[in-house]
Amino acid sequence: MAIEGMELDCLQGVRVVDFTQFEAGPSCTEALAWLGAEVVKIENPKTGDPGRRLRPGHPDDDPWYFHQFNANKKSLTLNLKAPRGLEIVKELLKKADVTVENMAPGTIERLGLGYNVVKELNPGIIYCQVKGFGEGSPYEKNLAFDMIAQAAGGPISVTGYGDRPPVKPGPSFGDTGTGMLMAISILAALRQRDRTGKGRRLQVAMQDAMVHYMRVPFSRTQQSGKPQLRDGSSRSSTALAPSALYPCKPGGPNDYVYVFTSRANPEHWTRLLKVIGREDLIGDPRYDTGPARGQHAAEVDEIIAAWTRQHTKQEAMKIIGEAGVPAGAVYDTLELINDPSLAERGIMQDVEHPTTGHYKMPAWPVRFDGAPAKVKPSPLLGQHNTEVLGQWLGIGADEVAALRTEGII
């Protein structure tokens, strides 16, 4: 029996004017939308958020990226360079609890919607900015995308093999990882605003956000005094063996299982030996402690790989995991999209979109009283023009039609 997504109303009544684009900003406002806020995405009337990739004939004209980061939001088109468009957005900002933008440095100010302007319109607003680099940084005017943040904030330096150039972690942690920090900050600031009536200016830089996620590598540098180097998939401590990916059958590009025995629990190693049929090695001084295994890491790896090569990654994860040893198969994107348990538990949900049709998409993965938030399709460009202008500002259908004719919306 599958768990259905639930309409969460935790943030009921919270109004967000959302100027964000691409991912770092949209992932933040989407989290708020999933949790029940009314998020109105302000988009230019021609092509909208560039993340929509509405470029017919262009090789990457696809809707998938946009769907991922804009579920459960409303779309209002507005030409912010037209005086009437700017006037309308200012009226919306007066009624909002939160506004978020992640445009290129200086853009929101040039539009006439900088912090000092908006604070005057609405002293209680939480005004949020996501940039590549922090105000006051030598790079504060520079552009950034996910990979730039993952370079300048450290993640790339500790990822990859020691004998090759570093590699970018594949997921867009630089974007969504930043958006999540802003979402936490918004909700904390909102709580205080409810008490005091006073708004806040929140700013986060993607480089700085990456530093937040780099704290384990920093802790190694604090101990060693040296830069933390990359070393494949192992945790780079000789006291941590085994801690590696092991090959599984049939030998495809992701047929690996991660096996780890914790320093905090010496039993993991003996459990592992039992489950792989190497009870003969229990108590063997070459392998009996973390440091000893670290000194014989290549032998330890071969002992484990000799077993994993005889099993698929799924079998290996099941057998080793059930024995009480941390183990994880390397699942790829297609396996995860089709994973029955993710679907049954509502983590991967079915979405029906008016133009894209049916697809599966991850939900907000935290379950509230057993159920995750329900994923609704991302909005069509301008889909909620009439609704939002009517409900927020009392603008009638005739005026909406006129605004459309004039190219304001």
Place this chain on the structure above:
Amino acid sequence: MAIEGMELDCLQGVRVVDFTQFEAGPSCTEALAWLGAEVVKIENPKTGDPGRRLRPGHPDDDPWYFHQFNANKKSLTLNLKAPRGLEIVKELLKKADVTVENMAPGTIERLGLGYNVVKELNPGIIYCQVKGFGEGSPYEKNLAFDMIAQAAGGPISVTGYGDRPPVKPGPSFGDTGTGMLMAISILAALRQRDRTGKGRRLQVAMQDAMVHYMRVPFSRTQQSGKPQLRDGSSRSSTALAPSALYPCKPGGPNDYVYVFTSRANPEHWTRLLKVIGREDLIGDPRYDTGPARGQHAAEVDEIIAAWTRQHTKQEAMKIIGEAGVPAGAVYDTLELINDPSLAERGIMQDVEHPTTGHYKMPAWPVRFDGAPAKVKPSPLLGQHNTEVLGQWLGIGADEVAALRTEGII
């Protein structure tokens, strides 16, 4: 003039009973502490959170890991297996707004502190659980650490070179990335609790949290129907060239700069050609569009690398970035710890710890009205026993002394 950290009081009055250990849980409660919540870490009286690594003589006896994830918290030791210890923690839970645990599956229930018990004690509490795998998953009883989540949730599959086994992204996104999603959910649930008086049970699995961060790779699979494969540091789309790491002088392990030209802005490419002195190639049909560059990716890479090899990564980032093209030097942990701008902007703060002494540590990177939260040192084991037992429960100094003698605290 450096920006000092500020004591943030956004979450003033929010009381958290914190049963978390290692990182996924502690990163969540630490975020709440930085934003002003009173977070009381419940630790066993002997060694405390295993993340403390209090094992004298053991090769990884170091305080650095613990400091990173437990700043600004209070520590209360309690023997939860003693009846009086359990009684005390139940009294604390009655006064709490939030409780969070990330013990091995089944442990909190065996302690007699499962959701059904705690809900009876305090119907308004936000009861939060962080596990490796979701309730109802075939792996729900399995243990997990960061690398297991990064395997089973997808990040490892898309990280590394195509011609080698995958690699684990170096930062512990599996832990802290999960903790951030729970923190967002807690603050949303708290907002609703304030209105309704009703608490919530929140649950997040580290595997499921990784799926949340995998949405760009999922979007590529939605387009292609195939698993997204890893391909070094490039975004794997032929429409995205250049998008790679380029070598810089003097050729050390992290002497690289990421250079990216956005599909959304064709000017990036012409700006890049100008700044590297290759105006001669502007308008050259081999390189003039994203798809054309994709077809000549090796040539494009060499055009750029010929320039970057003549510069340090810092110079390259500065020169290319200032020209309006996204560029990021690959900074390592030591460079970041010593980075003057991170220090000046309060992102990397000085901490004075009673036993460890002086060190630098990243703060919560979101700035509130211009300043980040102030980092306070992580607590000594049991440092706040008298304070918390007195302030929360009215237990006097004599009784605290007796509890200590009896081994309860």
